[in-house]
Amino acid sequence: MRKQESRGQGTSSDPWVPASAGTQERPKEGVRFAGYAALFDKQDRGGDIIRKGAFARAIxxxxxxGKTVPLLWQHRPDKPIGIIESLAEDxxxxxxxxxxxxxxxxxxxxxxxQGQVNGLSFGYRVAKADGRHPRVLKDLDLVEVSLVTFPMQPAARVHAVESTHTSSP
Known part of the structure; x- marks a missing residue:
């Protein structure tokens, strides 16, 4: 494994330390990334605000x-592109x-x-929310996570990327 880039937008801890919930074994080859698919208490472009704990039940x-949330390309269900190794609220x-x-x-x-696509987003159904505009999301059914060009939350981004490969014998 070779680390490609860290974009410095993550937490102060190592981005590659698995989150505490929903960890799955990773494939041997491809591109690995770490980031935030959603940020708490920040209004998105559609006027929604997600509260901490909104994903707890879904996770x-x-x-x-024993399953993981699908990883899609641009929210397209016909374009699954990989797996979510680790998923957790912090x-x-x-x-x-x-x-x-x-x-x-x-x-x-x-x-x-190349950093041309570094947005993260998620598909969901609302289980519990308050208000109309802004709507405060308190409990969500998480359906998928996507790599996207334009995330609904502008700061929901990939902050570290690395290529992975199997060594030749």
Whole structure:
């Protein structure tokens, strides 16, 4: 494994330390990334504000089934591109470590490595919210995480990227 880049937008801790919930074994080849798919208490472009704890039930649901949230390209269900290795809430937001498969569409891995696409987003259904505008999201059914060009929350970004590969014998 070779570290490619750290964009310095993450927490003060090592971005590659797995989050405490929803950890899955990673593939041997591809592109690995760490970042935030959502940030707490920040209004997004649509007027929603996510509260800490909004993902807790969904993370437990996925983990209880031994599965991980799908990783998609630009929210397209026909473009799964890898796995979410680790998913957890911390003080800042929904922290993810993901892995884009080596056999994913070429543009996904290349654009991630080059920093051309570094937005993160998520698909969801609202289980509990207060207010109308802004709407305060308190409990969400997490459906997917996506690498995107334009995230709904402008600061929801990848902050570290590395290429992974299997060593030759």
């Amino acid at each position: 437990a649901w996925w983990r209880g089934r 003080e800042r937001g929904l922290r993810v470590i993901g892995h884009v498969r080596a056999d994913a569409p070429a543009e996904a891995a290349a654009m991630l490595k």
